[in-house]
Amino acid sequence: MLSRSLTFPSLADFWQLGKPRVVALIVFCAAVGILLAAPPPADWPRLLLALCGIGLVAMGAAAANCLFERDRDAVMRRTAARPLVRGRLGQFEAAGYAAALTVGGLWLLLQFANPLATGLTLATFFGYAVVYTRWLKPATPQNIVIGGAAGAMPPVLGWAAVSGTIPAEAAVLFLIIYTWTPPHFWALALYRRDDYARAGLPMLPVTHGAAFTRLSILLYSLMLFAVTLLPFVIRLSGWLYLAAALWLNAGFALRAWRLYRADDAQGDALARGLFRFSIAYLTWLFAALLADRVVQWLW
Template identity: 55%
Template sequence: MTTATAPTQPLLRQYLVLTKPRVTQLAVFCAVIGMFLASPGLPDWRPVIAGTIGIWLMAAAAFAVNCLIEQEIDARMLRTARRATARGTISNMQVILLSGVLGGLGMVVLYNLVNPLTMWLTFATFVGYAIIYTMVLKPLTPQNIVIGGLSGAMPPALGWAAVANSVPAEAWLLVLIIFIWTPPHFWALALYRNTDYAKSGLPMLPVTHGKQFTRLHILLYSFVLFAATLLPYVVRMSGLFYLVSAVVLSGLFVMYAWRLYKAYSDELSRKLFRFSILYLSLLFAALLLDHWIRLL
C-alpha cells in the first residue's frame, strides 16, 4: 500500500507516533536505572515518579519537534513517509502546540516536583537534540550521530540528578557508555536503509563514505564499547555480576559487528540493529541487579 492510499490513522495515534514512543521508552528506562543507581537503597518514590513523567514528557516533545523539522526529509524516506507531518495530515501549528504542551508540562513537573537541576539538564538535552542535532549537525556532517549522540546519551544523568540533585562521575560514566553505543547502533540502521538515506539528502556515513567504511567504524566502535562497559567494574561502581554480564553482552555485540564487517548483508545489519537495542536494555538492567545484589 502506498503512502498516498494508506488510510489515515486516528488523530491521537498520529500524535503518539510523532513522539517516537519506542525510542522514548528506552530513554526513560535508562533514566530510571540512573535514579535507582543514585541511591544506596530504594530511592524516594516521589522524585522517581515525577522524574519519570517529566523526562518522558520532554523527550516526547523533542521527538515531535524533530518530526516537524524533518517533515520534508521524512516524506522522501520509506521508513518515515507515513508520519503525519510527512503526509500533511497534522499541521505545523498542531505539532508546535503538541510539543509546547508536552515540553511545558515536563518542565513544570521537573522544576516543582523534582529539582531545578534536573529540569535545566533535561531542557539542555531537549535543545541539544531538537535544535543542535536535528537542525545543525544532521544535515551538515556524516559524523552527526557521533557529535549529536551526547543528547541521546543523557537520560542516566537526568535520572541520577532527579534523585541525588547532583551528577557525579558515576552518572557520566553511564552517559559515556550510551554515547559510544549510539554510532554503531544507528549506523547499523543506516546501512540497511542506505537507499532511503540517499533519497533523504542527509550526509549519513554509508551514503558519504560507503558501506565498507561504515562497517569498519561499527567494528571499531564495538571494541571501544566493550572497553567502556568494563569501567563501572574498574571504578568499583559495580561487582562481578555486572562484569560477567557486560563481557557476555559486549562480546556478542563485537561478534555481530565482526560478522557484519566480514560479510555484509541487510539481514545481518538488521540483526545488529535489533540486538543493539536489547543489548543496552540488558546492560543497564544488569547494572541495576548488580547494585541490588551488592546491597544484600
C-alpha cells in the same frame, strides 16, 4: 473522502508523533540512573513524577524532530508513514503538542526534582531537536557522533534528579550510551543508505561507503566493550553486571566482526540484525546494572 481540513487527528497520531518506543528506552535508562543514585524510599513518589517529566520532554523532543524533518521523512521509506507526512496531523498541531509536552515535563522536573535536572533536560531537548536535527544531521557524516551527546543524557538526568549533582558514576553511564550510539545508528544507516541518500543526508555510508562504515562499527564496538567495563572498575557494579557485560559485548563484537567481513550482498541483512540487537543490548546492559544493585542491596 474527507479533506484534511475536515479530519481530526486521533490520539494514536499524537502518540506516534512522540516516538513511544524510543522514549520507553530513554525513560528506562533514566530510571536506572535514579535507582543507582540510591534515593531513600521516601523520595520515590517525588522521583517518579520527575521521571514522568523526563519522559514528557523526551516525547516533546521527538515530536519536534518529526516536525522539523517532515520533508525529509516524506522521501524515506522508513518514515513515510509518520502522521505529519501522511497529513493526519498539521504543523500547528504538532508544534502545539511538542510545546505542551516539553513545558509540562519541565514543570514537573522543576517542582519535583531540582534546577540542575531541569536545566540539563532543557539542554538535552535543545541538543536533540535543534542542534542535531536542524544543524548537525544535514551538515556532517559525524552528526551522530557529535549529536549523540544528547541521546546519552537520560541516566545523567535521572542521577541529577536525585542528587542535584553529576558524579563520576553518572558520567560513566553517559559514556556507555555515547559510545553505543554510533554503531547503533550506523548499522541502521547501512541498510537504509538509499533512504538517506534520497533525503540528502550525509550519513556515513552515503559519504564514505559501506566498507568504511562497517570498519567504523567494528572499531566502535571494541571501544564499547572497554567502556562498559568501567562500572565494574569504579565499583559502581559487581560481578553480576560484569558477567552480563562480557556476554553482551561478545555478542555485539561478534556481530560487528561478521558485518565487517561481509560483502555488500550480505551486509544489509547483517546490519539490520546488528541494529536490532543493539537495542536489546542497551536494554539488557542497563537491566544488568539495576539487577546487580538489587543483589547488593539484598546482601
